[in-house]
Amino acid sequence: MSTTGGSTDRIEKKIVLRAPRAKVWKALADAPQFGSWFGVDLKGASFAPGARVRGKVTHPGYEHLTWDVVVERMEPERLLSWRWHPYAVDPKLDYSKEPTTLVVFELKDVPEGTLLTVVESGFDQIPLSRRAEAWRMNDQGWAAQMKNVERHVA
Amino acid sequence: MSPSPGARGAGLDASAPLFAALGDGTRLRLVSRLGRDGPTSITRLTAGGDVTRQAVTKHLHVLAHAGLVRSRRRGRESLWELQPRRLEVARRYLDAISKQWDVALGRLKAAVEGDD
Numbered sequence: 318m319s320t321t322g323g324s325t326d327r328i329e330k331k332i333v334l335r336a337p338r339a340k341v342w343k344a345l346a347d348a349p350q351f352g353s354w355f356g357v358d359l360k361g362a363s364f365a366p367g368a369r370v371r372g373k374v375t376h377p378g379y380e381h382l383t384w385d386v387v388v389e390r391m392e393p394e395r396l397l398s399w400r401w402h403p404y405a406v407d408p409k410l411d412y413s414k415e416p417t418t419l420v421v422f423e424l425k426d427v428p429e430g431t432l433l434t435v436v437e438s439g440f441d442q443i444p445l446s447r448r449a450e451a452w453r454m455n456d457q458g459w460a461a462q463m464k465n466v467e468r469h470v471a
Numbered sequence: 472m473s474p475s476p477g478a479r480g481a482g483l484d485a486s487a488p489l490f491a492a493l494g495d496g497t498r499l500r501l502v503s504r505l506g507r508d509g510p511t512s513i514t515r516l517t518a519g520g521d522v523t524r525q526a527v528t529k530h531l532h533v534l535a536h537a538g539l540v541r542s543r544r545r546g547r548e549s550l551w552e553l554q555p556r557r558l559e560v561a562r563r564y565l566d567a568i569s570k571q572w573d574v575a576l577g578r579l580k581a582a583v584e585g586d587d
Contacts, residue, residue, distance in 0.1 A: 328569050330572050330573070334579070334583050334584060354579045404564075433579075435572060437568065445503065446493075446499040446502050446503035446506070449502065
């Protein structure tokens with residue numbers, strides 16, 4: 318997995334998945350499948366351009382949060398994008414009037430399988446105080462959670 | 472968005488005063504206000520709020536100590552403005568979100584590379 322760029326406006330991730338593009342696409346574009354690895358309950362939901370999709374976060378300790386996106390583009394086996402409020406982790410706050418970031422997933426064939434590029438952009442529009450707050454809300458529980466995942470994936 | 476593991480570890484200690492300075496609602500609002508309005512006098516920062524001038528001054532000094540704001544004199548009054556260290560906030564925030572993606576994509580990898 319790699320990260321590029323020194324910008325504060327965008328994050329770019331690239332990862333090679335040893336799986337055919339059709340299978341990766343399904344894991345992204347089929348909402349319940351997406352939810353199962355992303356950590357959100359999307360049973361019965363589906364992604365379509367323009368659709369607002371919501372579901373309960375399933376990460377332990379964060380089940381009170383709702384995952385909430387508006388899908389922008391879907392080009393089968395090539396591109397999926399949506400907008401959301403990044404790091405909207407305080408249920409007491411109304412993020413609806415605030416700027417969103419755009420998340421774009423793109424797929425390409427490579428000899429080993431499929432290259433997935435994820436770009437999230439628009440962070441420079443997010444108020445600085447919101448960004449500082451998000452930092453504060455990072456807690457030890459998640460550090461432990463990440464260790465679990467690392468063990469699981471390794 | 473689902474929360475993530477913190478971007479903890481090396482380099483965090485140097486930032487501790489920065490984030491301690493931001494660990495207060497009044498100070499966050501001051502940072503937010505200076506970000507929106509640009510250089511502002513204490514008189515204007517205090518006007519209409521329920522925080523005393525003395526308290527605002529104290530909070531500004533905590534923020535200044537952390538390198539987030541600075542004051543400069545213009546005529547008879549001081550204007551307060553944001554400082555470059557706010558870039559560090561932006562970068563740390565991005566680090567946290569970036570870690571979140573690493574974890575999520577690690578899960579995706581496990582899901583699609585597993586048995587059918």
